[in-house]
Amino acid sequence: MSGHVAVFGNGSWGTAFSMILADVGSDVRIWGRRPEAVAEINERHTNERYLPGVALPEAISATNDPAAALDGARVVVLAVPSQTLRANLADWRPLLDDQQIFVSLMKGIELGTSKRMSEVIQEAGGVDPERVVVVSGPNLAKEIGRREPAASVVASPTTAVAEEVSRLCAARYFRPYTSTDVVGVELGGAVKNVVALAVGMAEGMGLGDNSKASIITRGLAETSRLGLRLGADPVTFSGLAGVGDLIATCMSPLSRNHSFGVRLGRGMTVEEATAETRETAEGVKSCRSILQLARTHGVEMPIVENVDAVVAGERRPDHVADLLMSRARKAEGS
Numbered sequence: 172m173s174g175h176v177a178v179f180g181n182g183s184w185g186t187a188f189s190m191i192l193a194d195v196g197s198d199v200r201i202w203g204r205r206p207e208a209v210a211e212i213n214e215r216h217t218n219e220r221y222l223p224g225v226a227l228p229e230a231i232s233a234t235n236d237p238a239a240a241l242d243g244a245r246v247v248v249l250a251v252p253s254q255t256l257r258a259n260l261a262d263w264r265p266l267l268d269d270q271q272i273f274v275s276l277m278k279g280i281e282l283g284t285s286k287r288m289s290e291v292i293q294e295a296g297g298v299d300p301e302r303v304v305v306v307s308g309p310n311l312a313k314e315i316g317r318r319e320p321a322a323s324v325v326a327s328p329t330t331a332v333a334e335e336v337s338r339l340c341a342a343r344y345f346r347p348y349t350s351t352d353v354v355g356v357e358l359g360g361a362v363k364n365v366v367a368l369a370v371g372m373a374e375g376m377g378l379g380d381n382s383k384a385s386i387i388t389r390g391l392a393e394t395s396r397l398g399l400r401l402g403a404d405p406v407t408f409s410g411l412a413g414v415g416d417l418i419a420t421c422m423s424p425l426s427r428n429h430s431f432g433v434r435l436g437r438g439m440t441v442e443e444a445t446a447e448t449r450e451t452a453e454g455v456k457s458c459r460s461i462l463q464l465a466r467t468h469g470v471e472m473p474i475v476e477n478v479d480a481v482v483a484g485e486r487r488p489d490h491v492a493d494l495l496m497s498r499a500r501k502a503e504g505s
C-alpha cells in the first residue's frame with residue numbers, strides 16, 4: 172500500500188494511533204479542527220491537550236484542510252466523536268475516492284438510527300463494506316502514548332484488507348490481531364463504554380471489587396446476547412475487543428467513561444459531570460442508541476437500561492443497585 176495515511180481527528184486516540192502508524196513507517200497527515208492544535212503538531216511535534224508529554228514523530232504533519240489531508244491518501248482513519256461522524260462525512264464525501272480504505276477507531280452507536288460506525292461510514296461516505304476496517308481493543312490512548320505494550324483487533328469482512336491495515340499498525344508496542352467479525356468487534360467497543368459508566372457509578376458510591384466484577388461480567392453477558400442476535404461470533408466477546416476492552420475501560424482511572432460514572436455515583440448530575448469531562452465519553456450518548464437497538468431485536472440489557480435511566484435523569488445510581496439486585500433469579504447462561 173503506498174501513499175500517506177490521513178487521520179481525521181486529533182484527539183487522544185487519533186493522535187496516539189497516528190504515532191503508531193508513523194513509528195511503523197507511514198507518513199501521516201492529521202486533519203484537526205483547531206488551527207492552534209494543527210500549528211502545535213507541525214511546529215512543536217506535540218499535542219499537549221490530548222497527549223501531554225508525548226514527542227510525536229516528525230513523519231506526522233497536520234492540516235485544517237480536509238482536501239489536503241485526503242489528497243493522495245490510500246488509507247483514511249476516522250477518530251471523531253461517533254455522534255458527529257455522519258455530518259463530518261457529508262462534508263468530506265466529495266473529496267473521497269473509490270479506492271480508499273476507511274479505518275474506524277470509534278466506539279459508539281449512532282443516536283436515532285442505532286447504526287454502528289462502519290454502517291455510518293458506508294452510508295454517509297458511500298463506501299462499500301469491503302473497504303471499511305474497524306480497530307478496537309484495550310487501548311487507552313495515554314498508555315499507548317507512552318508506548319506501553321497493548322494488543323488490539325483489526326476487523327474487516329475481507330481478511331486481506333484487515334491484514335493490510337494490520338501491517339500498517341503492527342508496532343513493537345502495538346500488536347494487532349485480525350478478525351472478520353466486524354459486528355462483534357464494534358459492539359464490544361460500544362457496549363463496554365456503557366458498562367464502564369455503571370462500574371464507575373458503583374465505585375463513586377463507595378462499592379468494592381465484588382460489585383464491580385459482577386457488573387463487568389453481567390455486562391459481558393448483555394453484550395454477548397445482543398451480539399449473538401445481530402450475527403456476531405461469540406468468540407469475539409472473550410477476546411481483546413470484548414472482555415479485554417471491558418477490563419481496561421471498567422478498571423482504569425484513565426477511562427473517560429469510567430471517570431464519568433464515578434462522578435455520577437458521587438451524586439453529580441450529567442450536566443455537572445459533562446462540565447468536568449473535556450474529552451469524548453461515548454457511553455453517555457450510546458446508552459440510548461444501544462438500548463434502542465436491543466429493544467428492536469428483543470434483547471434484554473438491564474445494565475444498559477439502568478445507565479440510560481440515570482443519564483436521562485430518571486433514576487439515581489443507588490436506586491439502580493437495588494433494581495439490579497432484585498431482578499428475578501435465573502440460570503447464569505440464560
Ligand SMILES: NC(=O)c1ccc[n+]([C@@H]2O[C@H](COP(=O)([O-])OP(=O)(O)OC[C@H]3O[C@@H](n4cnc5c(N)ncnc54)[C@H](O)[C@@H]3O)[C@@H](O)[C@H]2O)c1
Nearest residue numbers: 180181182183184185250251255276277278311312450451
Ligand atoms: N481515547 C482513547 O483512549 C480511545 C481509545 C480507543 C478508542 N477511542 C474512541 O475513539 C473515538 C475518538 O476518541 P478520542 O479519545 O480521540 O476523543 P477526543 O475527545 O480525545 O477527541 C475527539 C476529536 O474529535 C474532534 N471533534 C469534536 N467535535 C467534532 C466535530 N463536530 N466534528 C469533527 N471533529 C470533532 C475533537 O476536536 C478531537 O480532535 C471515540 O469513539 C472513542 O471511543 C478512544
Ligand SMILES: O=P(O)(O)OC[C@H](O)CO
Nearest residue numbers: 308309310311426427428
Ligand atoms: O477513555 P474511554 O472510556 O473512552 O476508553 C478508552 C478506550 O476505549 C479503552 O480501550
